[in-house]
Amino acid sequence: MQDKIISAQNVEFHYTNEFEEDAPVKQVLKGVSLDIKKGEFTAVLGHNGSGKSTIAKHMNAVLLPCGGKVYVEGIDTADEERIFDIRQRVGMVFQNPDNQIVATIVEEDVAFALENLGVPPDEMRKRVDDALKSVGMYEYREHSPHQLSGGQKQRVAIAGIIAMRPDCIVLDEPTAMLDPKGRSEVLKTIRQLNRDFGVTIVLITHYMDEAAQADRIVVMDNGVILMDDVPREVFANVELMKKIGLDVPQVTELMYLLEESGLPTDTHIIDEEECTEALLKILKATPHN
Amino acid sequence: MLKDITIGQYFPGNSVVHRLDPRFKIIITGVLIAMLFSADSFIGLGVGVIFLLISFLLSQIPFKLMLKSLKPIVPIILFTSVLNIFFLEGVTIFKLGFLKITVEGLRTSAFMIIRIIALIMGSSLLTYTTSPITLTDAIERLLSPLKKIKLPVHELAMMMTIALRFIPTLIEETDKIMSAQKARGADMESGSLLQRAKALTPILIPLFVSAFRRAEELALAMECRCYQGGDGRTRLRQLHSSGADYFALGLSIVFFDLVLLLNCLMG
Structure with missing residues (x-):
C-alpha cells in the first residue's frame, strides 16, 4: 500500500498578467513541499492570500505548478493524459455550494460525476444511494437544490464527490458561506467520512475550531509553510499565530494570557475540558484569602 | 413578483x-x-x-x-x-x-x-x-438523430439544464440586489418608463458580474467532476x-x- 496520497515537491506558482507584460509577477507559492498520508485528516490554515487555496488547487491538477512537481498516488499532475485519473482519486469541494451543483434534482447532481465517467446505470444507482446515505441526505434525494439550506447543499456537493469513490477529498473553505448550524453539519460529515470510511481529508479553512479537530495542521503564510504539526503544538505558538493574523482557540488564548500574568499553565490545551481541569488546578494551588 | x-x-x-x-x-x-x-x-x-x-x-x-x-x-x-x-x-x-x-x-x-x-x-x-x-x-x-448533421445536441441540452438550475438562484440573487439597492436609496417604482428602465442598471450590473463569477466556478466544479462533454456518458435515469x-x-x-x-x- 502506498503511504503518500499526495506529494507536493517544492511547488512554485505565480499568476501571469496577460494584459501587461512587464507587470510585476506576484509569487503565490514560494516552494511548498507537503506530503498527505493515506487516511489522514489535515487542515491547512492561513490568512487571505497566504496561498492555501492555491496549493489546494494543485492537488487535483486544477492548477499546474510553475516550478516543482505534484504527484497524486505517483501520477504527475502535469501528465495531461491522466488528468481524469487524478481527479477521480482526489475530489474537490468548493466554497459556494450553489455554484457547484449542476442538476436540478439532488440525486441527479450526485450522479453527475458518475455519468461523466460512464459508470453503468445499475452500479450508478447504488453508488449514488450510498453517497447520499453517507452524508445523511438520502431522504432529500428527490428535492431540488434551491429547497435546501446552505449546509444541506454543501453536503450534497460532498456526496457528489464521494460518489466517485475518491481516496482523498480536498475541501476549499467549505463552511465559509454557511451559518453556524450548517458549519457544524458539514464538519460532522467530514469527520465521519474520515473516521468511518477512511477517506483522506484536506480541509482548507480559516476557522481555528475546525482546524483543531484535524490530525495535523499546516499553517501557511505568504506562500510558504510556516508550521506543520499536530494542533496542540501549532496552537501553542500563540504569538507567532497572532503575528500572521491568525487566531488560536479561545481556551488556548485564555491559557496563554494566564501564563503571561505569571500563573503556571500549559498553552498546549485546545479543548474545553482540559481547560476546566487546568483552571481547577490553578484555583486549588492558589491559597484562599 | x-x-x-x-x-x-x-x-x-x-x-x-x-x-x-x-x-x-x-x-x-x-x-x-x-x-x-x-x-x-x-x-x-x-x-x-x-x-x-x-x-x-x-x-x-x-x-x-x-x-x-x-x-x-x-x-x-x-x-x-x-x-x-x-x-x-x-x-x-x-x-x-x-x-x-x-x-x-x-x-x-x-x-x-x-x-x-x-x-x-x-x-x-x-x-x-x-x-x-x-x-x-x-x-x-x-x-x-441531428447529431449526424453536427448539431451539438448534448451541449444544447447541458446548457438548458444549467439554465434551469440557475433560474431560482438568480431570482433569489436579483431580489437580494434589489433590496440592497433600495436600502441605498434607489428608486425603482416611480418616474417615467425611461427613468425606471435606467433605474434597473444598478441591478443588472451586479447581477451580470455575479453570473459570470458563478459560471467560472461552476465550470471548475464540473471539470473537477470529470466532465468531458457528451461522449461516453451514461445516465442515472x-x-x-x-x-x-x-x-x-x-x-x-x-x-x-x-x-x-x-x-x-x-x-
Missing part, C-alpha cells in the same frame, strides 16, 4: 402522468397543441379540452398550482379578447360611439380565451409532471417506454382524429 415565474417548476409526484416516458409526453403535448390549433368549432375545441382535463385529473396536480401558471398570461388574454370583442364585424348587440360589440366578436374572443388557456395548461402540465432534467434528457434523445406510453400516445392521436373529423362534419 419575481417568485411567480413557473418555468421549470416541477411538482414532484408519482401519478400515471408523472411516470410516462418524457419523450412520449413531449410528443403528446405536441399532438395536444396541434389539436387545439386545428379545432375550428367549439365542439372540436371541447374535445381537446376534454383530453387536457383527463390528463390533468390523472396528474394529481393541485388546481391552485395550475391557476398560478395562468397568472402571467392574464394581460395577453385580456388584450386579445378586447381586440376581438370590439373590432370584429358582424351583428351588433351594443354600440357606444365607435365601439361596438358583435356576436361574432364575443364568440371569437371566447374561442381564443379557451384556446390560449388550454395551450398554457397543456404545456404547464408537461413541466409540472416532468423534472426539468428529464425533460432536457428527453429533448436530447429526441434530437439525437434510463428512459424506458412501456405499454402505458403507447396507450397514451394512441389516445392522443384518437382525440386528434376526432377533432379533425369534427372539423369536416361541421365545415
Whole structure:
C-alpha cells in the first residue's frame, strides 16, 4: 500500500498578467513541499492570500505548478493524459455550494460525476444511494437544490464527490458561506467520512475550531509553510499565530494570557475540558484569602 | 413578483402522468397543441379540452398550482379578447360611439380565451409532471438523430439544464440586489418608463458580474467532476417506454382524429 496520497515537491506558482507584460509577477507559492498520508485528516490554515487555496488547487491538477512537481498516488499532475485519473482519486469541494451543483434534482447532481465517467446505470444507482446515505441526505434525494439550506447543499456537493469513490477529498473553505448550524453539519460529515470510511481529508479553512479537530495542521503564510504539526503544538505558538493574523482557540488564548500574568499553565490545551481541569488546578494551588 | 415565474417548476409526484416516458409526453403535448390549433368549432375545441382535463385529473396536480401558471398570461388574454370583442364585424348587440360589440366578436374572443388557456395548461402540465432534467434528457434523445448533421445536441441540452438550475438562484440573487439597492436609496417604482428602465442598471450590473463569477466556478466544479462533454456518458435515469406510453400516445392521436373529423362534419 502506498503511504503518500499526495506529494507536493517544492511547488512554485505565480499568476501571469496577460494584459501587461512587464507587470510585476506576484509569487503565490514560494516552494511548498507537503506530503498527505493515506487516511489522514489535515487542515491547512492561513490568512487571505497566504496561498492555501492555491496549493489546494494543485492537488487535483486544477492548477499546474510553475516550478516543482505534484504527484497524486505517483501520477504527475502535469501528465495531461491522466488528468481524469487524478481527479477521480482526489475530489474537490468548493466554497459556494450553489455554484457547484449542476442538476436540478439532488440525486441527479450526485450522479453527475458518475455519468461523466460512464459508470453503468445499475452500479450508478447504488453508488449514488450510498453517497447520499453517507452524508445523511438520502431522504432529500428527490428535492431540488434551491429547497435546501446552505449546509444541506454543501453536503450534497460532498456526496457528489464521494460518489466517485475518491481516496482523498480536498475541501476549499467549505463552511465559509454557511451559518453556524450548517458549519457544524458539514464538519460532522467530514469527520465521519474520515473516521468511518477512511477517506483522506484536506480541509482548507480559516476557522481555528475546525482546524483543531484535524490530525495535523499546516499553517501557511505568504506562500510558504510556516508550521506543520499536530494542533496542540501549532496552537501553542500563540504569538507567532497572532503575528500572521491568525487566531488560536479561545481556551488556548485564555491559557496563554494566564501564563503571561505569571500563573503556571500549559498553552498546549485546545479543548474545553482540559481547560476546566487546568483552571481547577490553578484555583486549588492558589491559597484562599 | 419575481417568485411567480413557473418555468421549470416541477411538482414532484408519482401519478400515471408523472411516470410516462418524457419523450412520449413531449410528443403528446405536441399532438395536444396541434389539436387545439386545428379545432375550428367549439365542439372540436371541447374535445381537446376534454383530453387536457383527463390528463390533468390523472396528474394529481393541485388546481391552485395550475391557476398560478395562468397568472402571467392574464394581460395577453385580456388584450386579445378586447381586440376581438370590439373590432370584429358582424351583428351588433351594443354600440357606444365607435365601439361596438358583435356576436361574432364575443364568440371569437371566447374561442381564443379557451384556446390560449388550454395551450398554457397543456404545456404547464408537461413541466409540472416532468423534472426539468428529464425533460432536457428527453429533448436530447429526441434530437439525437441531428447529431449526424453536427448539431451539438448534448451541449444544447447541458446548457438548458444549467439554465434551469440557475433560474431560482438568480431570482433569489436579483431580489437580494434589489433590496440592497433600495436600502441605498434607489428608486425603482416611480418616474417615467425611461427613468425606471435606467433605474434597473444598478441591478443588472451586479447581477451580470455575479453570473459570470458563478459560471467560472461552476465550470471548475464540473471539470473537477470529470466532465468531458457528451461522449461516453451514461445516465442515472434510463428512459424506458412501456405499454402505458403507447396507450397514451394512441389516445392522443384518437382525440386528434376526432377533432379533425369534427372539423369536416361541421365545415
